[in-house]
Amino acid sequence: MPQPELVLYHFPGACSQVSICALETAGLSYEVRLVNLAAGEQSGADYLGVSPLGKVPLLLIDGEPLSENAAILTYIATLRPDAGLFPADPSPRMRAEAVGGMSFCGGTLHPQIRGIANPSRLTDGDGEPVRKKSEALAKKSFGYAERRLAEREWWLGEWSIVDVYLNWAFTVARNAKFDSTPYPLLNGHAGKMSDRPAFQRMLEIDAEARATLKL
Ligand SMILES: N[C@@H](CCC(=O)N[C@@H](CS)C(=O)NCC(=O)O)C(=O)O
Structure with missing residues (x-):
């Protein structure tokens, strides 16, 4: 089954980091879109049109929004059950x-x-x-x-x-x-x-995002 198209809305240092690490751990391809929380972009009409609560993370799955980190992490783990986001123990x-x-x-x-x-x-x-x-x-x-x-x-x-x-x-x-x-x-x-590639990649993505937003 082809992977759904995934877009993650993120701000460096925000809890959306955790969603990024999950996407990286799962080896999924996705696009990162930055929401500049420091500039109040989350309260603007554009972002509120995507995320009614004006928060990150938000994951667009084939264009449909999913909010709340816990839901996003659960979704990713369900999509890639062998990626090890959670222990394999199914008890x-x-x-x-x-x-x-x-x-x-x-x-x-x-x-x-x-x-x-x-x-x-x-x-x-x-x-x-x-x-x-x-x-x-x-x-x-x-x-x-x-x-x-x-x-x-x-x-x-x-x-x-x-x-x-x-x-x-x-x-x-x-x-x-x-x-x-x-x-x-x-x-x-x-x-x-720190030796986990997904964790490293998350830190790199954050650093790139900080540079892009000039934070
Ligand atoms: N319960 C939400 C909390 C999300 C949340 O509060 N995100 C913060 C960043 S860490 C945010 O977007 N804050 C912007 C704001 O509240 O204006 C979740 O777990 O995803």
Whole structure:
């Protein structure tokens, strides 16, 4: 069956990095279209016509939009089941753990790191209390993630795209001056993945995108 035509909307440093890494891991061909979040392009009529929520990632599949990282990662893994985005173990427990990992990153961590990196997006008032509260919540979440890596090495016991998602969230928090010192395993997580060609390619695509957008 021919591969569907895939277009990924992306901004460098955004969580759409994880979708890129998934597409690269799966060996799919796709086009990257940049949405300049720094310039507010996501709120313009052109992009809202494609993505009603004005967010990245968004994957066009033969012209039809699919939003939400968790859905996009699931779609890619279903399209290329042998690519190893998730462990091959088909047990109900492992399938559920994979969903749980994506949900933890997208539903629990993402709002917390947004509150750390960009509190003004969450309040019209003083951002500092939002940042402080978000840091407290993130400490609990990253503490849990650190313990999980200590027990299993990877989120699911072997490498999966959930590790890339978790690393993205931790990197955003750390870059926003979240105190990362209590989390040595999360700090070393990216280094352990750095020899994966898909991870490398994701970083290259991000660097190219930054250059294109002059960031
Ligand atoms: N729940 C969504 C969150 C997507 C999201 O918030 N993306 C951010 C970038 S990391 C974004 O597009 N922000 C632009 C905005 O909210 O204006 C997902 O998991 O895909």
